[in-house]
Amino acid sequence: MKDLTKAEEQIMQIVWEHDKMFIKDIVDQMPDPKPAYNTVGTFLKILETKGFVNREKVGNTFSYSATVKKKAYTKKSMNGLLSNYFEGSAEKLFSFMMQEKKLSPEQVEDLMQKLEDHE
The missing domain is CATH 1.10.10.10 (Winged helix-like DNA-binding domain superfamily/Winged helix DNA-binding domain)
Known part of the structure; x- marks a missing residue:
């Protein structure tokens, strides 16, 4: 593509x-x-x-x-x-987004929950 x-x-x-x-x-x-x-x-x-x-x-x-x-x-x-x-690295992407204030703490928590549910 x-x-x-x-x-x-x-x-x-x-x-x-x-x-x-x-x-x-x-x-x-x-x-x-x-x-x-x-x-x-x-x-x-x-x-x-x-x-x-x-x-x-x-x-x-x-x-x-x-x-x-x-x-x-x-x-x-x-x-x-x-x-x-x-x-x-998705971890580096999320770290960057947190440092740039593109993700709120609530969004990080929601993502963590989704990751746990996915496992």
Whole structure:
């Protein structure tokens, strides 16, 4: 599975939330300033080439749907994050998040409980 650029990922986040979408619908869901219709169309062609979306002819236009599940891409991204920045250690990731105050003590406790339940 290939990596996505930030712009591609932004489009995929929208596509993942819906079953099938037209370019106009994707543009409508994007934050201001909205990109041009043709720009989104170009990114969708790239995403189709990368295998992330499927294009289906509907009348004289196309609808797009995700072919890669969000969970699969999230897993790949998180594994890359762990490998590239935390030496493959989830413990180092959580330690970093605690130091940066990204996790509250309650969230840490909840994670600990989930880990215990998983064992």
